[in-house]
Amino acid sequence: MEGGEKRRTEETMAEFFESNTGQDEKRRRRSRKGEARRAEILSAAMRRFAEDGYQNAAIGDVARDVGLSLPGLLHHFPTKVDLLLAILDKRDLESESFIGPYRSDLRGLLKGMVGVFRRNSEMIEVIRTFAILNAESLMKDHPAKAWFLDRATQLQNDIAATFERAVADGSIDGKIDGRAMAAELIAVMDGLQMLWLRDPTRFDMVGGLEAYISRLLVSLGLEG
Amino acid sequence: MEGGEKRRTEETMAEFFESNTGQDEKRRRRSRKGEARRAEILSAAMRRFAEDGYQNAAIGDVARDVGLSLPGLLHHFPTKVDLLLAILDKRDLESESFIGPYRSDLRGLLKGMVGVFRRNSEMIEVIRTFAILNAESLMKDHPAKAWFLDRATQLQNDIAATFERAVADGSIDGKIDGRAMAAELIAVMDGLQMLWLRDPTRFDMVGGLEAYISRLLVSLGLEG
DNA sequence: TTAAACCTACCGATTACTCGGTAATTTTAA
DNA sequence: TTAAAATTACCGAGTAATCGGTAGGTTTAA
Numbered sequence: 057m058e059g060g061e062k063r064r065t066e067e068t069m070a071e072f073f074e075s076n077t078g079q080d081e082k083r084r085r086r087s088r089k090g091e092a093r094r095a096e097i098l099s100a101a102m103r104r105f106a107e108d109g110y111q112n113a114a115i116g117d118v119a120r121d122v123g124l125s126l127p128g129l130l131h132h133f134p135t136k137v138d139l140l141l142a143i144l145d146k147r148d149l150e151s152e153s154f155i156g157p158y159r160s161d162l163r164g165l166l167k168g169m170v171g172v173f174r175r176n177s178e179m180i181e182v183i184r185t186f187a188i189l190n191a192e193s194l195m196k197d198h199p200a201k202a203w204f205l206d207r208a209t210q211l212q213n214d215i216a217a218t219f220e221r222a223v224a225d226g227s228i229d230g231k232i233d234g235r236a237m238a239a240e241l242i243a244v245m246d247g248l249q250m251l252w253l254r255d256p257t258r259f260d261m262v263g264g265l266e267a268y269i270s271r272l273l274v275s276l277g278l279e280g
Numbered sequence: 281m282e283g284g285e286k287r288r289t290e291e292t293m294a295e296f297f298e299s300n301t302g303q304d305e306k307r308r309r310r311s312r313k314g315e316a317r318r319a320e321i322l323s324a325a326m327r328r329f330a331e332d333g334y335q336n337a338a339i340g341d342v343a344r345d346v347g348l349s350l351p352g353l354l355h356h357f358p359t360k361v362d363l364l365l366a367i368l369d370k371r372d373l374e375s376e377s378f379i380g381p382y383r384s385d386l387r388g389l390l391k392g393m394v395g396v397f398r399r400n401s402e403m404i405e406v407i408r409t410f411a412i413l414n415a416e417s418l419m420k421d422h423p424a425k426a427w428f429l430d431r432a433t434q435l436q437n438d439i440a441a442t443f444e445r446a447v448a449d450g451s452i453d454g455k456i457d458g459r460a461m462a463a464e465l466i467a468v469m470d471g472l473q474m475l476w477l478r479d480p481t482r483f484d485m486v487g488g489l490e491a492y493i494s495r496l497l498v499s500l501g502l503e504g
Numbered sequence: 505t506t507a508a509a510c511c512t513a514c515c516g517a518t519t520a521c522t523c524g525g526t527a528a529t530t531t532t533a534a
Numbered sequence: 535t536t537a538a539a540a541t542t543a544c545c546g547a548g549t550a551a552t553c554g555g556t557a558g559g560t561t562t563a564a
Contacts, residue, residue, distance in 0.1 A: 060510090064379075065299065065433055080498075085546075087528090087530065087541090087543075088530095089309060089528085089529075089542090090529095090542065090543070093543080093544095095409040105518090107419065108417070108419055108420060108421075109335075109419045111333075111336050112335050112336075112419065114518080114519065114520090115519085115520075116518090116519075116520085123547050124543095124544075124545095125545075125546080126519095126520085126545095126546075127521085127522080127523095127545065128442070128520085128543075128544050128545065130493075130520085130521070130522090130545060131542080134542085135520080135521080136519095136520065141546065144325045144538085154361030169478065187418075188418060188419060189563060190474075191416070191418060191474070192333070192415065192416065192419075193414060194411070194415060194474065194477045194478060195331065195333045195336065195412060196330055196331040196332060199333075203512060204478070205405065205478055207526090208475070208478060232464075234493075235490065235493055236487070238490065239472075239475055239483065239488055240468070240472075240488060240492055242471065242475065243467075243468055243471030243472045243474070243475055244464070244467055244468055244471055244476075245471070246468030246470070246471040247466065247468055247469070247470040247471030247472075248464075249462075250415070250418065250467070250470050250471075251432070251463055251466065251467055251470075253418045254418060254428070254429055255429070255430060259463065263460070264460065264467065267457075267460055267464065268464055269306075269356050271499055275495055275498065275499045284556090303508095305534095310508085311507090311508060311509075311562090311563060311564065312507090312564090313509075313562085314508065314509070317509080317510095338552080338553065338554090339553085339554075340552090340553070340554085349511055349512080350553090350554085350555085351509070351510080351511070351512085351556080351557095352510050352555085352557070354556090355508080355509060355510065356509085358555090359554080359555080360554065360555090389509075409507080430564095431515075440539075495560085
């Protein structure tokens with residue numbers, strides 16, 4: 057859990073897939089066709105994981121989805137866990153810009169979160185995959201457990217820091233517990249996602265967050 | 281999804297376990313020993329489900345936990361799904377009194393929820409089982425999907441009704457959307473449970489709900 | 505005495521993964 | 535430019551393990 061674990065770029069991802077016992081950093085050859093295949097596989101795997109979860113999904117089905125044999129798929133991702141980690145890794149890159157732009161002021165952060173939720177609600181497949189994996193990762197020895205814990209911890213730290221900055225510059229009440237507020241925000245977002253997963257057609261996830269945030273802003277004295 | 285599905289009592293639960301093709305309601309013979317075993321099995325299964333989820337847990341392990349062979353366990357619960365449904369059923373009976381006593385006024389309901397959360401936090405095994413199953417039930421074709429959907433729907437209805445009663449008698453603002461507020465409450469509770477499951481030692485689930493509820497009461501004008 | 509409470513032995517399906525090979529593609533060198 | 539060399543991209547046919555469930559019997563308890 058040491059903060060190490062450097063972010064892998066598309067470039068160095070190849071090495072990651074081999075057992076990597078030594079310090080050999082020999083460059084890997086990649087064909088254009090192979091890259092395309094890997095992208096297909098990742099996308100198909102996400103669809104499968106979104107339906108059945110990671111543990112219950114069969115990589116043989118993923119292989120068939122992209123017109124490959126099972127060994128054919130395993131050529132690109134040697135184990136099922138590698139496939140999962142590749143998906144998580146890709147998300148890591150994309151969500152770099154989650155908090156970044158809004159890190160400054162609390163009001164902007166909270167409004168920004170609604171924006172992210174709205175944007176996400178238009179990428180249903182992706183968000184569904186990660187919501188399912190998020191829930192599934194609560195189980196013992198789940199291979200994505202550390203990833204989701206790290207992610208939640210870092211998110212909480214970032215949000216808490218913004219709250220504490222707001223306390224420091226006097227824009228909100230000094231008695232407010234930044235870490236607790238951050239936890240509550242994460243809880244609300246995860247909880248709303250669960251409700252939405254249970255009934256995607258009827259439940260208005262974005263509206264739910266919007267209502268919560270705007271009431272929160274009033275109660276913090278930042279609006280209204 | 282038709283509201284049918286009558287609640288089963290301990291008495292009639294036996295019949296439920298057989299394939300029940302006909303309308304034979306012949307009384308079953310039950311030994312004291314058998315009842316004890318079934319209780320043991322249920323408890324052991326909950327522990328297993330709490331760790332690995334339903335799909336990934338092996339009923340063979342449950343059998344070994346209570347000193348039985350697998351067919352020995354299957355004598356009491358003919359299929360794995362039967363075992364799951366028996367657990368859910370038991371919970372149904374126990375949580376009959378969840379909302380009941382608090383159904384009357386909104387302030388009492390919200391305060392009561394904190395109390396329930398506090399009581400739950402002392403039954404970690406049970407709450408962990410249901411939180412894991414709740415999350416897992418989001419997956420496609422999960423056998424507990426309907427149960428958790430029904431439960432959430434009914435809970436939302438009950439809470440929403442209390443909100444609307446509060447609107448009707450003028451104790452809270454008339455612009456408040458009861459159903460949306462109910463959804464938010466459920467989301468907060470589920471989300472807090474997820475955070476707690478991810479890190480049971482550090483995260484204060486009860487305190488988190490308490491903080492949310494008390495801010496909500498103020499913002500509704502019911503307190504402070 | 506009669507049904508419940510078990511057990512041993514087995515089965516069929518599924519699943520992640522391996523082995524040993526062939527075809528396709530890319531890089532390198534003449 | 536082109537052909538050989540190197541490596542990737544696959545596939546068919548396994549394999550070992552797991553798991554839910556069955557068949558058919560014996561023992562135990564009401």
